[in-house]
Amino acid sequence: MSEAGAAVHAEHEREGFVRHYIFSKDHKMIGRQFLFAGLVMLIVGGLLAMMIRWQLGWPETPLPITGLFSEEFWDGDSWLAQTLPYGTITSEFYNALFSMHATIMIFFVVVPIMVGAFGNFLVPIMIGARDMAFPTLNMLSFWTAVPAYILILLSFFVPGGAAAAGWTSYSPLAAVPDYLGVAGPWGVNLWCISLIILGFSSLMGSINYITTIVNMRAPGMTWFRLPLIVWAIFIVSILLLLAFPVLTAALGMLLFDRLFGTHFFLPEGGGDPLLWQHLFWFFGHPEVYILVLPAMGVTSEILPVFARKPIFGYRAMVYSMIAIAFLSWIVWGHHMFQSGMDPALGTAFTLTTMIIAVPSAIKTFNWLGTLWGGSIRFPTPMLFALGFVFLFTIGGLSGIFMASTPVDIFIHDTYYIVAHIHYVVAGIIFGIFAAIYYWFPKMFGRMLNETLGKIHFFLTFVFFNLTFFPMHFLGVGGHMRRIYNPLHYEFLEPLQGINVFISVMALCLGASQLFFLANFLWSLFFGRRASENPWQANTLEWTAPSPPPHGNFLTAPVVYRGPYEYSSPEVAEDWLPQTRRVEVASAGGHG
Amino acid sequence: MSETATARLEPFESPLTPESWGKLGMWIFLVGDAMTFGTLLAAYGAVRFASADWPHPADVLGINMTAFMTFLLICSSVTMVKGLSAARHDDLAGFRRFIGLTILGGAIFLGLQAYEWTHLIHSGLTLSGNPWGASLFGTTFFIITGFHGMHVLGGVGYLLCILALGWNGKFNGHNYHPVEIAGLYWHFVDLVWIMVFTFVYLL
Numbered sequence: 144m145s146e147a148g149a150a151v152h153a154e155h156e157r158e159g160f161v162r163h164y165i166f167s168k169d170h171k172m173i174g175r176q177f178l179f180a181g182l183v184m185l186i187v188g189g190l191l192a193m194m195i196r197w198q199l200g201w202p203e204t205p206l207p208i209t210g211l212f213s214e215e216f217w218d219g220d221s222w223l224a225q226t227l228p229y230g231t232i233t234s235e236f237y238n239a240l241f242s243m244h245a246t247i248m249i250f251f252v253v254v255p256i257m258v259g260a261f262g263n264f265l266v267p268i269m270i271g272a273r274d275m276a277f278p279t280l281n282m283l284s285f286w287t288a289v290p291a292y293i294l295i296l297l298s299f300f301v302p303g304g305a306a307a308a309g310w311t312s313y314s315p316l317a318a319v320p321d322y323l324g325v326a327g328p329w330g331v332n333l334w335c336i337s338l339i340i341l342g343f344s345s346l347m348g349s350i351n352y353i354t355t356i357v358n359m360r361a362p363g364m365t366w367f368r369l370p371l372i373v374w375a376i377f378i379v380s381i382l383l384l385l386a387f388p389v390l391t392a393a394l395g396m397l398l399f400d401r402l403f404g405t406h407f408f409l410p411e412g413g414g415d416p417l418l419w420q421h422l423f424w425f426f427g428h429p430e431v432y433i434l435v436l437p438a439m440g441v442t443s444e445i446l447p448v449f450a451r452k453p454i455f456g457y458r459a460m461v462y463s464m465i466a467i468a469f470l471s472w473i474v475w476g477h478h479m480f481q482s483g484m485d486p487a488l489g490t491a492f493t494l495t496t497m498i499i500a501v502p503s504a505i506k507t508f509n510w511l512g513t514l515w516g517g518s519i520r521f522p523t524p525m526l527f528a529l530g531f532v533f534l535f536t537i538g539g540l541s542g543i544f545m546a547s548t549p550v551d552i553f554i555h556d557t558y559y560i561v562a563h564i565h566y567v568v569a570g571i572i573f574g575i576f577a578a579i580y581y582w583f584p585k586m587f588g589r590m591l592n593e594t595l596g597k598i599h600f601f602l603t604f605v606f607f608n609l610t611f612f613p614m615h616f617l618g619v620g621g622h623m624r625r626i627y628n629p630l631h632y633e634f635l636e637p638l639q640g641i642n643v644f645i646s647v648m649a650l651c652l653g654a655s656q657l658f659f660l661a662n663f664l665w666s667l668f669f670g671r672r673a674s675e676n677p678w679q680a681n682t683l684e685w686t687a688p689s690p691p692p693h694g695n696f697l698t699a700p701v702v703y704r705g706p707y708e709y710s711s712p713e714v715a716e717d718w719l720p721q722t723r724r725v726e727v728a729s730a731g732g733h734g
Numbered sequence: 735m736s737e738t739a740t741a742r743l744e745p746f747e748s749p750l751t752p753e754s755w756g757k758l759g760m761w762i763f764l765v766g767d768a769m770t771f772g773t774l775l776a777a778y779g780a781v782r783f784a785s786a787d788w789p790h791p792a793d794v795l796g797i798n799m800t801a802f803m804t805f806l807l808i809c810s811s812v813t814m815v816k817g818l819s820a821a822r823h824d825d826l827a828g829f830r831r832f833i834g835l836t837i838l839g840g841a842i843f844l845g846l847q848a849y850e851w852t853h854l855i856h857s858g859l860t861l862s863g864n865p866w867g868a869s870l871f872g873t874t875f876f877i878i879t880g881f882h883g884m885h886v887l888g889g890v891g892y893l894l895c896i897l898a899l900g901w902n903g904k905f906n907g908h909n910y911h912p913v914e915i916a917g918l919y920w921h922f923v924d925l926v927w928i929m930v931f932t933f934v935y936l937l
């Protein structure tokens with residue numbers, strides 16, 4: 144077995160610290176780098192959300208940081224004293240808060256963790272490859288993302304503060320620096336530049352994922368034996384490849400409008416503000432599926448493992464993902480029902496939007512079918528995966544309401560939309576947690592603590608729903624989204640009690656994450672050592688050591704079967720790894 | 735039986751060999767790049783259709799010279815094909831000559847574009863101003879042709895690297911993929927120019 148010899152040799156390949164931890168070309172290390180970058184940004188984005196809720200619950204009340212500093216400090220002209228005068232959130236800073244919260248969560252947390260971290264870590268090892276097709280490009284993709292991260296964080300500290308035109312940066316508000324009424328234009332400029340850089344990183348990632356999945360599958364790993372998470376990453380890579388350049392081009396135009404006096408999006412120069420909306424949402428709706436498909440993939444990996452049953456309708460799962468990928472290009476208009484649209488066109492977008500709910504529903508029913516009659520276990524990854532299914536169902540249903548134009552005219556730009564966004568996008572964070580609890584043993588070679596994990600899940604699940612469900616009521620009550628101080632509007636005063644309730648729950652939700660942080664950091668160094676296959680799962684990553692060495696496998700894997708053959712009658716155990724060949728006595732033993 | 739199965743290490747289904755992965759990678763990159771150009775051209779179409787005072791391109795832009803530039807780029811695609819074929823047939827002199835000619839074609843294109851831009855800027859057309867009507871005419875003209883010009887510039891640099899790498903016969907009948915991949919890029923840049931020429935100059 145000369146291959147085995149080569150793999151073992153690769154394991155002993157000696158690397159310096161810098162090449163191993165910083166400029167690593169190993170897909171697993173790059174995956175970990177993206178994971179840490181994403182988690183740091185999750186903390187930043189979460190803290191911004193806490194400040195948003197503080198302002199909405201107790202408008203213009205100083206944050207509990209005022210006492211930490213002296214009177215002279217607040218009178219001084221340090222960055223903090225200027226941005227948060229006496230600890231109070233100003234209206235300008237509030238606009239930056241919600242704009243940057245969304246931008247960070249979508250572009251710097253969910254995509255980097257799902258695609259950058261788990262895509263990188265899992266794709267080669269789940270298809271039985273030693274690494275990505277282009278390891279150097281993979282490293283470049285991470286190191287191109289780093290300046291984007293730095294610029295977006297730096298933008299808080301430039302004159303005028305960070306971008307404050309919303310994560311959608313609608314024009315003309317975003318296209319003319321003066322309209323935002325802040326002291327300098329660099330917030331939105333840096334926002335554009337940072338996202339353009341991120342686009343390059345994403346493009347390099349797509350090239351790698353697609354080439355790797357097309358070319359480097361192990362012998363026997365046919366397309367329909369691929370784990371669903373690999374399918375999800377494959378489809379998402381294609382969506383990113385097609386969608387992100389549209390945003391990049393639009394951002395370039397916006398930047399030219401802001402810096403060089405062009406008028407792409409400004410009516411006074413013959414441009415069209417709606418053009419921005421079309422381009423943004425032509426990117427934006429595929430983007431929401433870029434966010435959610437990997438979480439769906441994670442769920443499809445985890446449910447069969449802990450229900451000890453094959454996934455229900457493997458092919459239907461694949462085809463519905465493909466259907467979503469196609470349909471997501473023709474629904475963008477549902478974000479523009481209120482922007483002035485031909486009613487006939489509006490009806491068409493209503494229809495396509497309703498249709499895209501069908502494949503999503505197929506997936507949900509298939510998950511339920513997977514659970515049906517299973518011998519279900521409830522370790523933390525399973526709990527988070529089930530949580531994701533629950534939240535996605537609610538978010539998907541509220542989406543249907545909004546998809547019908549007459550209803551949307553009423554609830555557009557209210558807290559109803561905020562509720563929907565969070566049930567779907569923040570629900571994806573449940574998918575991320577599920578993935579971390581599930582693959583942490585493989586990534587770091589140690590188990591996370593189950594008790595802390597369960598506490599984390601229950602608190603997060605309860606406070607999540609108590610935070611976001613009442614937002615539906617606020618929205619139907621007419622509470623606008625993106626407003627600084629609800630008490631400025633007389634008709635919103637009766638709703639302020641709900642706002643206070645939500646803010647308290649949101650602070651508890653934030654605090655609950657400390658259980659995760661503690662668990663993660665502690666287990667990283669002191670957790671129980673993980674065995675090769677702690678969950679008794681079938682997919683290839685569990686046949687490699689935990690954590691896998693350079694080159695992943697000690698012997699090159701050969702695949703004989705699909706990824707979800709749990710409780711198979713062919714073997715005594717209730718799992719049957721993809722690499723296991725079962726000798727069948729009868730003829731025609733083709734796994 | 736399982737012995738022979740494990741001995742096969744190449745990907746199970748894929749018809750592609752590792753040498754040609756780079757080719758797939760370049761195709762994927764070009765799809766992404768095409769989306770960027772597509773967005774710019776779509777935006778161009780949108781603002782032009784909505785405009786009441788869009789000048790007729792032929793009145794402002796010199797069509798004859800750009801027609802020559804188009805011809806030049808097409809010729810450089812032909813020499814690119816010949817350069818690749820020379821490399822595949824171990825014809826080092828042919829490789830040097832044809833890749834050199836391709837680079838020359840790209841360089842003359844850039845020179846002519848620089849001349850055209852200077853001329854237009856002197857007659858008043860700028861990024862945000864246009865003496866003949868809609869200011870977005872100038873904006874879209876400079877952004878689209880500029881973005882394409884950057885691709886040509888990148889391509890000239892890329893081909894210079896290929897020429898330098900292959901100067902001493904590195905590329906041959908067994909190892910020609912890097913030349914082929916560079917060729918894909920160059921043909922793409924050529925194809926995009928034909929679109930740009932059609933939409934921005936002719937229509």
Ligand code: HEM
Binds near residue numbers: 496500541555571
């Ligand atoms: C069942 C499928 C879905 C339907 C029918 C649907 C429908 C809609 C509609 C009609 C809107 C626009 C509402 C308005 O602004 O007036 C909307 C907004 C939004 N949706 Fe969905 N949606 C679905 C799934 C998703 C998923 C899976 C995600 C993300 C993973 C998502 C994320 C968002 C976001 C972020 C917005 C708000 C964008 C903004 O204005 O900032 N949706 N959805």
Ligand SMILES: [Cu+2]
Binds near residue numbers: 474
């Ligand atoms: Cu949408």
